[in-house]
Amino acid sequence: MRVFCFFIFFSVLFLNEIKAQQLFEHKKNQFNRQDSLRGSITKERDWWDLKQYRLAIKVNPLDSTITGSNTVKYKVLQEYNVMQIDLQNPLAISKVIQDKKELKFYREGNVYFINLIAPQKKDAIKELTVFYGGKPKVAVNPPWDGGISWKKDSNGKPFIASSCQGLGASVWWPNKDHMYDEVENMYISVNVPEDLKDVSNGRLLSIKKHKNGTKTYNWYVANPINNYGVNINIGDYVSFSEKYKGEKGTLDCSYYVLRDNLAKAKKQFQEVPRMLEAFEYWLGPYPFYEDGYKLVEVPYLGMEHQSSVTYGNGFGNGYLGTDLSGTGWGLKFDFIIVHESAHEWFANNITNKDIADMWIHESFTNYSESLFLEYYYGKEAAYTYLRGLRKNILNDKPLIGNYDVNHEGSGDMYYKGSNMLHTLRQIVNNDIKWRSILRGLNSAFYHQTVTTKQIENYLSRETGIDLNPFFNQYLRDIRIPKLEYYFENNNLLFRWTNCVSDFNIPIKVIINGEEKWLNPQTNWKRETNIAENSKLLIEANFYVVGVNITQ
16 A cells, blocks of 8 residues: 555656646747747847947838838947847848948848948947838737837827837837847937927937928937837827926926827826826936936827836826726826836836846836825825735736746736735835835946846845745745644644745734734744634735634
């Protein structure tokens, strides 16, 4: 019988191992070479460092085309003569010029490999210009399935906008389309029909009128910017502005909306200075004073384009008029203004190197919504809102995706991610310290691209806690930790289950109405002098489950 039991045990173990291996192979095989070319730091990317883009394009609403060029300024890190530039079908590169010489190139899917003639000496600063054109992918369900939105406003005028997070900026312009290397500054010139305006990132340098009935809008971005943060917004815009007195001085705030929506915008966009005040308190100074802050109406819900945040929330509070938390607190603010603007700190200031780590963008930003509520309505409002968001958590897959293949993790990076951070705040148990940590993140990683490990290490160091098990549980596992407990002979016995092997976070509980901190591990621990008929409640702001195994 004992031999038979051992046989059954090892058979099950073996079958589970096979299933795990099959799952691994399936995951590994669901990606192809195009995913690797898009998502990894290839040899053809690694040898050069971005310094500047000069993007100059003509947008033609009549035939939905974009034509133009991008001049790429770069520093040579190591000698090599093949450069990877990304541009997605159906757009195509027509010519590449360096040192007045036309270069040869070949295409592999959405990637172009350019053969350089001139010597690429280490530390040299070089330029090349890429000419391209065509009809870019039309956005199907922006901003989630992005591209270019070619719409009309209520007066029949063109209303055009880009959105490309995840999909990649190469869906509408040629660039080094990987998150790890941000360009240091950028010029954006957009030619449009003279009855329309283009609004892009940074500051407007000039508007040039042409004899052919078009105008060119010239913008300059002084700060590092990620590719997907670059945008074009074209329409019959009217604008208004204000100056916000912030932590770093005077911030220029400009607003662009369709002509018929001016009155509504002037009322609803009063949310902007409220947002800036709250986030500068919690997260530190707005990261792009040099480029100003813009809020721009678009024909989709909205996106976090750097210094050119886009807006399509109907000039009302909530998320298209609804409260994602179901608590009522989500109707106290305009979701798109607050959420997308919070990305200026987490996504645009602190940017993930690999899209697999997009939780850094979305978890902190979703959590920031509660910080806005706390600043104006108090801690209980913020905490109630976060707990309400838990109903949206699926626990379907880890928050971290697969690296080097442009693959993001679960959509739980929003609601589970924010509740993970909320749980961490409970563990820190010091609001002054917690605020200092959030502000410190935006200072320590100012205008940088980062990895999950860098964020984990920073938080471990600043909290004074080894958070490796904590992040392994919430970022890399789909289980909700369970605190199992029971009362016996005036003792409370407890342990963590449904968790990674070394999960050991402390937790606050209420026993017979009194707060008490426990330090569970995955083996049973004991608290003495606890009455056997006691009642235990887990503090509700920890994202865990409590189970009395005697009931």
